[in-house]
Amino acid sequence: MTMGNKLGAELLGTFWLVLGGCGSAVLAAKFGDGLGIGLLGVSLAFGLTVLTMAYAIGHISGCHLNPAVSVGLTMAGKFDKKELLPYIVAQTLGAILAAALLKFIASGDGGMVTGLASNGVGVHSPGGYNMMTGIVVEVVMTFMFLMIILGATSKKAPAGFAPIAIGLGLTLIHLISIPVTNTSVNPARSTGPALLEGGIALEQLWIFWLAPVVGAVVAGLVYKMTFKDA
Numbered sequence: 001m002t003m004g005n006k007l008g009a010e011l012l013g014t015f016w017l018v019l020g021g022c023g024s025a026v027l028a029a030k031f032g033d034g035l036g037i038g039l040l041g042v043s044l045a046f047g048l049t050v051l052t053m054a055y056a057i058g059h060i061s062g063c064h065l066n067p068a069v070s071v072g073l074t075m076a077g078k079f080d081k082k083e084l085l086p087y088i089v090a091q092t093l094g095a096i097l098a099a100a101l102l103k104f105i106a107s108g109d110g111g112m113v114t115g116l117a118s119n120g121v122g123v124h125s126p127g128g129y130n131m132m133t134g135i136v137v138e139v140v141m142t143f144m145f146l147m148i149i150l151g152a153t154s155k156k157a158p159a160g161f162a163p164i165a166i167g168l169g170l171t172l173i174h175l176i177s178i179p180v181t182n183t184s185v186n187p188a189r190s191t192g193p194a195l196l197e198g199g200i201a202l203e204q205l206w207i208f209w210l211a212p213v214v215g216a217v218v219a220g221l222v223y224k225m226t227f228k229d230a
């Protein structure tokens with residue numbers, strides 16, 4: 001598979017993750033009179049984007065869809081470090097394109113677009129959680145996400161079930177942490193909406209690069225040291 005194929009797959013996959021996940025939050029979470037999908041629906045939507053793309057492009061690019069995942073796999077010795085930066089660029093571009101399309105769609109009812117499901121802490125946190133709490137949650141959730149990915153994709157794991165485990169893992173992570181940070185665990189997913197929203201979302205974007213990458217690095221190192229034969 002050529003690098004162009006891989007990067008195209010990563011761009012498409014991350015585009016789908018942001019459009020499907022953030023789109024469900026912006027367009028469907030509170031739709032109508034009690035008809036919205038709510039926190040549970042948004043959590044499931046994010047998980048489904050990863051599950052569907054894992055089957056669609058996993059054989060092409062590995063279906064990272066997330067700079068933190070690429071970093072964690074690199075630290076675990078399961079991804080070529082020479083491909084890390086191109087993957088991150090493709091993922092981030094896919095997220096930005098999806099956020100731009102979502103903003104266009106959301107403005108189609110004639111109203112003003114007030115948010116694109118950006119991540120945040122403090123006054124920008126859905127539940128008003130402070131910065132330290134948000135950082136800890138993002139580090140821990142990303143750590144667990146990488147441990148799920150590394151374990152589920154091991155050669156010794158049951159074949160063919162990794163996308164299900166990873167998709168459900170991301171669903172669970174969102175169920176836990178949407179109230180705290182609106183759930184990032186993915187710097188690209190955070191970047192797209194933040195760039196289009198600007199303001200406090202953009203000011204706090206550094207948190208959602210730093211914390212997920214730290215969690216991913218720790219997970220990669222822990223997995224490599226603890227389960228090196230997996």
